[in-house]
Amino acid sequence: MGLPARLLVLLALGLFSVAVYAQERYEVDLAEIEKEIGKAADKPYAVGGFFEFQPTLLGIDRDSAFSRVRFFRRDPGSLFDQYNFRLRLEGSYKKDIFAAFFRSDTFVRNDFQGWDEDTKLFEAFVSAKPDPGFTLEAGKKITKWGKGYAWNPVSFIDRAKNPEDPTEALEGSTLMTADLIRSFDGPLKTAALSTLLLPVYEHVNAKFGELNNVNFAAKTYLLLYDTDIDFMVLTGSSRTTRYGFDFARNLTTNFEVHGEWALINNQKTRVIDRQGRMSTREAEAISYLLGLRYLTELETTYIVEYYRNGSGFTRAELKDFFDFAGASYRTFRATGDDSGLRRAQQLAEGAYGRPNAGQHYLYFRVSQKEPFDILYFTPAFTSIVNLTDASLTIIPELAYSPMTNLELRFRTVFLLGKERTDYGEKQNDYRVELRVRYHFGL
Template sequence: MEEYNSTLQLDGSYEKGIAGLYFKSNTDIRKSYLGWSEETTLFEGYISIKPSSSITFDIGKKTLKWGKGYAWNPVAFIDRPKNPEDTALALEGFTVVSADYIKSFDGSLKTISFTPVLIPAYKDINEKFGKLDELNFAGKLYLLYYDTDIDFMFLTGGSKSTRYGFDFSKNITTNFEMHGELAFIKDFNKKLIDNAGQVSERKDDITSYLLGIRCLTKSDTTYILEYYHNGTGFGANEMGDYFSFIDTAYDTFISSKDDSQLQKALNITEVSYGRTNPMRDYLYLRISQKEPFDILYFTPSLTSIFNINDTSYTLSPELLYSGIT
């Protein structure tokens, strides 16, 4: 069965005086046996006002891009999750009202900035952010201290449980960087299903964290290695029960044409198990080589994601040529 997919992204900006308008759209086009389909989504569209060099106000749909990790960002409380197999993909933002205040100093503390964010969640406004009819508040404090980037962030409100985060990035040498993230989520609600199809909920305080390095060699080879512990994820036994129930539901459908169990599996997948990288512990490795054999604008790379809990893995080669823009 053949299927063809293509994506078109447009972005632009207009600035005049202290104001600016920014947008980014995404159009997905698909050709399958069902015919042609097209969907266009506004990923970002916001107005920015900068009354002084130290203060900026933004209102509209945008991505905040919190976190220092390349493949995962457990502290990105207001952003949609990345695709770790293609981290360069643009993400759809949420509608927010935010400000940014920045101040520089002489001494060991070189820069400080604070970013407060309001995130409404109502019908037709951020419907997928969480519980509706709530106004959420988040904030990020940034410090540049002794050449180390440090962030402290939080999110509170009725749409999601309260959460706190911390991240850092430090260049140990010119070509060797270390980064990390730590997130603490209070009263995280996890939905589970056992092999008999019984659905249950468990509420716990959880911790997620990431630690990684980025190294550039003299031959222009870049290595990125990250370990990610997903505190919201499922253990091997929990995933085993989930897959066992799906197998049973499928056998029931084949024998009796009763699809109620399959529908139940679909529902729990959509709200719980269907996330990217749903288990607890992962390794990420990306190796890229800039212009091998002196081929200008050519960068081949290889990306692997290893699931420590069940030993499964993905291996994704990539050939990038940027000579045509």
């Protein structure tokens, strides 16, 4: 075991041990608490965020398409360590009917390739709310569409989330929104309409699609017969028009079902064959998701989702890409010509490199809240299966919060699959990571 691995184990053992405190009966100091509440209640601003340290050990699959494409210039060996640091800052201010919010993210990484830093403004917007039923917002923000846990096919504007870590914050888009909410008595309890304008220019949302256009999107939300229902549309010239629908409902107090359905008109997909010839497939893409969340009496939570990715590649198309990457690698080894690998690298940074590039996936997660009477401790097990080629990832995980504002998460990600399968050709065989996150607020 190398030094990094030993370090990880020591950190994991050390940090998961329970701190010992002096035993004493807690006495309520009402005056002190009221003073604290008064201070918090009257403050018009908030500043906070978290600092994160995540050492990671990566077991590289050196024969996989993605490791060859990424590391053909500089081989990291079969194992390397990575040290990730993150600073997330958030702030808000409100006055009368106006409010402002920002969230920034600074990420620093050190590994065999040296240091790398990336700072992004995730969100920064101002809002005016003349009435609780009417809000205007402008700036960079996320739109939060969809009911799925791991995937959101109806999320037409936000960046795709990582299904291995679906609860992480994402970078937003620059837009203007107007939200209208109305409440009623009867089976229809709430109706809401969100409309938004999304400009796409050289320096604004440039990666969204075709430049020099202003796109329009709208979402209608209904709480009807205790069911959440949304209808959404995105239209404009940056991307083809798309329509969506989602729902969520508790069938019983501990059993929730949800689903999404999306139609994308004239979806263009760039496909490469095994000889490296590019072609464009254009068709309607229908994506959908069906999911459930179930909580047992012992507080075990199950989440299951099936995802049909209408924009994904068929098994044959993925195989062609893997074959092309393999052939390009052999050419590079034999002749030093890296043109094929550079093309494959470009594709791997695009649609072929998405976390779920295929068409049929199953997500499964089971988590147990506070087993063995250990407060703030949650072990979990997650698996994502590509149903087309039976490759999969499995993720055992331990999460623990030993003290206020400190969160620890230890997880291992195994990627399993035969040659020329989705997970079988990913960069890693496994990944071991410990995430230490400390939240702060002023």
